[in-house]
Amino acid sequence: MSMNLTLKIWRQPDASSAGAMHTYQLADVSPDMSFLEMLDVLNEQLNDKGEDPIAFDHDCREGICGSCGLMINGDAHGPEVTTTCQLHMRSFKDGETITIEPWRADAFPVVKDLIVDRSAFDRIVQQGGYISVNTGSAPEAHSVPVPRDDALRAFNVATCIGCGACVAACPNGSASLFMGAKITHLGELPQGQPERDSRVVNMVAQHDHEGFGGCTNIGACTAACPKEIPLDVISQLNKDLRTAIRHGH
Amino acid sequence: MDMPDTVSAAEASASGFLDGDYDDAAGYYTPGTPLVDTKAPEGPIAERWQNRKFEARLVNPSNRRKLSIIIVGTGLAGASAAATLGEAGYNVKSFCYQDSPRRAHSIAAQGGINAAKNYKEDGDSVHRLFYDTVKGGDYRSRESNVYRLAEVSTNIIDQCVAQGVPFAREYGGLLDNRSFGGVQVSRTFYARGQTGQQLLIGAYQALERQVAAGTVSTYTRHEMLELITVDGKARGIIARDMVTGAVETHLADVVVLASGGYGNVFYLSTNAMGCNVTAAWRAHRKGAYMANPCYTQIHPTCIPVSGSHQSKLTLMSESLRNDGRIWVPKNQADCDKDPRDIPEEDRDYYLERIYPSFGNLVPRDIASRAAKNVCDEGRGVGPEVDGVRRGVYLDFSAAIERLGKKGITEKYDNLFDMYERITGENPFEVPMRIYPAVHYVMGGLWVDYDLQSTIPGLFVTGEANFSDHGANRLGASALMQGLADGYFVLPHTIRDYLADGPFEEITEDHPAVVEARESVKGRIDHFLSVNGTRSVDSYHRELGNIMWEYCGMERTETGLKKAIDLIRSLKDDFYRNVKVLGGAQTLNQSLEKAGRVADFFELGELMCIDALNRRESCGGHFRGESQTEDGEALRHDDEYAYVAAWEWAGEDSIPVLHKEDLVYTAIEMKQRSYK
Ligand SMILES: Cc1cc2nc3c(=O)[nH]c(=O)nc-3n(C[C@H](O)[C@H](O)[C@H](O)COP(=O)(O)OP(=O)(O)OC[C@H]3O[C@@H](n4cnc5c(N)ncnc54)[C@H](O)[C@@H]3O)c2cc1C
Ligand code: SF4
Ligand code: FES
Numbered sequence: 015m016s017m018n019l020t021l022k023i024w025r026q027p028d029a030s031s032a033g034a035m036h037t038y039q040l041a042d043v044s045p046d047m048s049f050l051e052m053l054d055v056l057n058e059q060l061n062d063k064g065e066d067p068i069a070f071d072h073d074c075r076e077g078i079c080g081s082c083g084l085m086i087n088g089d090a091h092g093p094e095v096t097t098t099c100q101l102h103m104r105s106f107k108d109g110e111t112i113t114i115e116p117w118r119a120d121a122f123p124v125v126k127d128l129i130v131d132r133s134a135f136d137r138i139v140q141q142g143g144y145i146s147v148n149t150g151s152a153p154e155a156h157s158v159p160v161p162r163d164d165a166l167r168a169f170n171v172a173t174c175i176g177c178g179a180c181v182a183a184c185p186n187g188s189a190s191l192f193m194g195a196k197i198t199h200l201g202e203l204p205q206g207q208p209e210r211d212s213r214v215v216n217m218v219a220q221h222d223h224e225g226f227g228g229c230t231n232i233g234a235c236t237a238a239c240p241k242e243i244p245l246d247v248i249s250q251l252n253k254d255l256r257t258a259i260r261h262g263h
Numbered sequence: 264m265d266m267p268d269t270v271s272a273a274e275a276s277a278s279g280f281l282d283g284d285y286d287d288a289a290g291y292y293t294p295g296t297p298l299v300d301t302k303a304p305e306g307p308i309a310e311r312w313q314n315r316k317f318e319a320r321l322v323n324p325s326n327r328r329k330l331s332i333i334i335v336g337t338g339l340a341g342a343s344a345a346a347t348l349g350e351a352g353y354n355v356k357s358f359c360y361q362d363s364p365r366r367a368h369s370i371a372a373q374g375g376i377n378a379a380k381n382y383k384e385d386g387d388s389v390h391r392l393f394y395d396t397v398k399g400g401d402y403r404s405r406e407s408n409v410y411r412l413a414e415v416s417t418n419i420i421d422q423c424v425a426q427g428v429p430f431a432r433e434y435g436g437l438l439d440n441r442s443f444g445g446v447q448v449s450r451t452f453y454a455r456g457q458t459g460q461q462l463l464i465g466a467y468q469a470l471e472r473q474v475a476a477g478t479v480s481t482y483t484r485h486e487m488l489e490l491i492t493v494d495g496k497a498r499g500i501i502a503r504d505m506v507t508g509a510v511e512t513h514l515a516d517v518v519v520l521a522s523g524g525y526g527n528v529f530y531l532s533t534n535a536m537g538c539n540v541t542a543a544w545r546a547h548r549k550g551a552y553m554a555n556p557c558y559t560q561i562h563p564t565c566i567p568v569s570g571s572h573q574s575k576l577t578l579m580s581e582s583l584r585n586d587g588r589i590w591v592p593k594n595q596a597d598c599d600k601d602p603r604d605i606p607e608e609d610r611d612y613y614l615e616r617i618y619p620s621f622g623n624l625v626p627r628d629i630a631s632r633a634a635k636n637v638c639d640e641g642r643g644v645g646p647e648v649d650g651v652r653r654g655v656y657l658d659f660s661a662a663i664e665r666l667g668k669k670g671i672t673e674k675y676d677n678l679f680d681m682y683e684r685i686t687g688e689n690p691f692e693v694p695m696r697i698y699p700a701v702h703y704v705m706g707g708l709w710v711d712y713d714l715q716s717t718i719p720g721l722f723v724t725g726e727a728n729f730s731d732h733g734a735n736r737l738g739a740s741a742l743m744q745g746l747a748d749g750y751f752v753l754p755h756t757i758r759d760y761l762a763d764g765p766f767e768e769i770t771e772d773h774p775a776v777v778e779a780r781e782s783v784k785g786r787i788d789h790f791l792s793v794n795g796t797r798s799v800d801s802y803h804r805e806l807g808n809i810m811w812e813y814c815g816m817e818r819t820e821t822g823l824k825k826a827i828d829l830i831r832s833l834k835d836d837f838y839r840n841v842k843v844l845g846g847a848q849t850l851n852q853s854l855e856k857a858g859r860v861a862d863f864f865e866l867g868e869l870m871c872i873d874a875l876n877r878r879e880s881c882g883g884h885f886r887g888e889s890q891t892e893d894g895e896a897l898r899h900d901d902e903y904a905y906v907a908a909w910e911w912a913g914e915d916s917i918p919v920l921h922k923e924d925l926v927y928t929a930i931e932m933k934q935r936s937y938k
Binding site: 027028044046047048050051052054055058061062064065066067069071072073074075076077078079080081094096100102104125126129131132133135136139140141143144145146147148149150151152153154155156158159160161162165168169172173175176199200203205206 | 343346347350361362363364365366368370371380382418420421422423424425426427429430431432433434435436437438454455457460461464467468469471472474475481483506535536537569570572573574575577578681684685687750751754798800801842844845849850852853
């Protein structure tokens with residue numbers, strides 16, 4: 015049972031050129047294909063016709079590296095709660111028109127076609143998204159037990175893959191969910207306490223500097239997040255920021 | 264390049280080259296001088312690493328900033344090394360082809376990381392981890408390296424916990440462990456099914472901390488396309504900025520390759536789409552020997568292929584084998600039935616039947632071949648692809664009864680989700696279907712005890728080197744090796760090399776540098792100018808089929824010789840008929856792939872030659888000609904207890920084989936038996 019689709023795809027040669035939507039017809043799409051395999055098939059056909067294939071980011075195709083990310087019919091990563099690479103064509107219907115665009119956010123400029131520049135995330139992490147411990151200076155792992163519930167919460171938010179869907183989904187282009195996930199992950203653990211105040215202050219400053227917008231509690235981020243990072247990490251972020259300021263940071 | 268180190272026929276036979284019963288690869292290679300790893304210190308095995316660390320010269324802290332290190336790769340092996348060397352004060356440049364260091368393929372590792380902590384008091388120790396790793400590697404690894412790996416394993420866990428890696432914990436707040444693929448102690452630390460992700464994020468954060476400190480600069484979306492050697496020493500790389508297309512020259516005092524494995528030579532594998540051999544292969548062509556390239560690990564628990572559009576295969580962590588039971592129907596007639604309707608007595612739990620003491624936890628190669636055998640017998644399950652059902656059941660119903668749905672979810676949740684997402688079937692209700700897929704390569708660039716290749720100043724870490732796993736890697740040991748190399752081994756051994764600094768200043772107009780840069784530009788221009796009729800992917804797929812068919816789970820002399828012919832003619836056709844659109848001065852994904860596939864052809868041929876030479880079955884390498892009466896792998900220690908290190912002899916020459924004899928002082932070689 016294969017499908018015929020109309021695809022409207024954003025094409026843009028590079029960062030400084032204007033882009034536009036282009037329409038392609040694709041026949042014989044299997045429901046067992048992943049979304050990116052569907053684009054592979056289209057690209058093979060374009061290549062045969064002598065048209066430049068469509069550029070998109072991807073690597074693991076297992077939903078874990080965070081490389082992939084497309085706006086599909088206006089939804090970051092499409093209709094399911096998962097990454098674009100784990101979305102399968104059985105989520106679409108024969109005859110459907112699908113629009114495919116890159117992440118749209120001031121802090122994520124388009125590089126080419128569907129690829130954007132997310133290096134702002136790395137720069138936010140540089141400002142404190144870590145625990146300072148030089149190699150070789152760590153104490154024995156069992157010297158500090160961590161209550162299981164704290165460890166679980168830390169783990170649950172540490173699963174963020176840095177894909178940027180939260181930013182793309184947010185009308186303000188805020189990266190608060192991404193940042194809140196890191197603040198909460200490290201803040202839940204005893205090891206993360208010494209730098210807790212400076213971490214949140216510096217990361218938030220970098221976030222604002224990169225041109226990400228502020229959070230107005232819309233919740234579109236968490237709805238789009240393939241890892242279901244909960245909205246309360248943003249409350250945690252705000253709470254930690256208030257505490258840090260109270261501590262004189 | 265220097266003349267290869269070959270020996271005359273007389274010398275060859277004197278050194279044991281030609282006196283075996285077989286020389287299957289005769290005509291495909293030239294015998295070379297033996298290799299000796301001079302860097303492993305003598306003495307009792309437990310003291311060797313301590314001694315080496317002490318003997319390795321120190322570099323004065325005030326001189327470190329003036330010494331520059333290029334590290335290609337930001338996976339566990341590369342990011343950990345970059346962070347550690349940055350902390351030490353060296354001037355580090357870190358490269359990756361992804362848009363962020365955090366996305367390196369290590370991120371995808373699921374099951375866990377081993378360490379000899381003995382937290383479970385179940386008899387584990389450094390010596391036991393060492394023993395298990397050598398045995399698991401089928402006595403084809405270098406014992407002093409493996410011992411060191413086991414020794415530093417415990418430091419890794421301490422380091423990662425201090426970084427905030429959220430490993431699974433027990434109710435008391437202490438770390439939890441599980442037993443994993445082929446061992447009988449619980450020494451595997453894990454973070455649900457996302458261990459690689461959590462470890463890599465720890466290393467990535469440490470790396471970014473050094474970026475902020477100014478010791479490390481990162482070059483993302485940069486692909487290394489050539490190694491620069493000057494006077495026989497590694498002095499830099501040529502990399503392409505994948506956004507602008509600029510061909511850049513980066514010079515340094517020492518180069519580290521942490522560029523991962525080459526499983527994608529098979530086209531379909533569990534590796535990320537961009538995993539490639541280019542960095543390693545370019546170094547190989549410049550004089551770095553490639554060791555045991557045929558040692559490939561085929562993982563038993565992957566989701567079966569669903570059709571010709573398939574672009575990659577997805578692994579289900581083998582930790583699932585702890586709780587899942589593997590079976591196929593006893594009768595062919597049941598193969599297309601709903602598995603839930605097949606009664607217990609009509610099921611063949613073949614691993615439990617054949618290997619009663621290890622059961623579903625036998626090593627990967629045994630589990631993989633057993634799955635292939637039952638499917639070849641016609642007892643496979645799932646959809647028929649090309650007339651064969653390639654799949655076996657991995658059944659959780661007993662475990663769900665025992666642990667409850669909640670217990671299973673806590674242990675494996677994202678794996679169950681992933682399976683359902685891909686297949687559309689819910690494994691809580693229907694047994695999973697699995698089939699083997701290429702997963703990991705034990706082969707890689709040859710390194711000595713210091714992790715230095717045959718090119719002075721070129722070090723190789725992680726999956727890109729050959730060093731620790733012999734012919735087969737145990738589960739949860741690649742993460743251990745990557746972090747051991749990067750955090751705890753390389754930073755000590757590299758300083759001995761750097762202590763020779765300051766090194767002679769090199770400029771971008773040095774003839775060797777110009778030559779490297781021009782050769783990269785020439786290759787790029789060639790790919791763009793062929794303007795043939797076939798896409799890069801179509802060649803890659805065809806190469807992958809050849810490799811899987813003839814250099815996969817079972818290899819034979821005739822098959823391998825046929826594969827070599829097929830690869831040679833496919834490669835010829837590729838250079839004349841490939842179609843790469845677009846330009847050089849722009850982001851061009853087809854161009855990126857063309858360079859990688861070109862190198863895969865040459866690697867694929869060498870893998871077949873290596874497999875042809877090794878007429879024995881060991882670990883992941885199974886030669887049809889070398890098996891027992893009941894089809895078990897048969898090793899030949901008398902002839903093949905050596906590392907096969909291959910030297911590139913030039914475009915139109917056959918490779919040169921150098922042998923490093925494997926000598927065991929701390930362990931006795933035994934034929935492996937898991938019965
Ligand atoms: C699905 C899966 C699950 C696994 N699960 C486990 C597990 O549970 N336990 C375990 O121990 N092992 C596991 N492994 C194996 C393990 O993940 C890898 O062997 C290991 O992570 C390799 O790490 P690495 O640092 O050597 O290389 P990688 O993580 O592959 O990193 C390679 C780096 O090199 C860069 N690079 C490559 N080529 C170039 C180039 N030409 N130019 C510039 N940069 C380049 C890449 O950008 C990347 O940064 C698993 C593997 C797979 C595929
Ligand atoms: S919080 Fe969610 S959506 Fe945002 S980057 Fe992380 S995984 Fe992606
Ligand atoms: S390609 Fe890695 S998350 Fe989609």
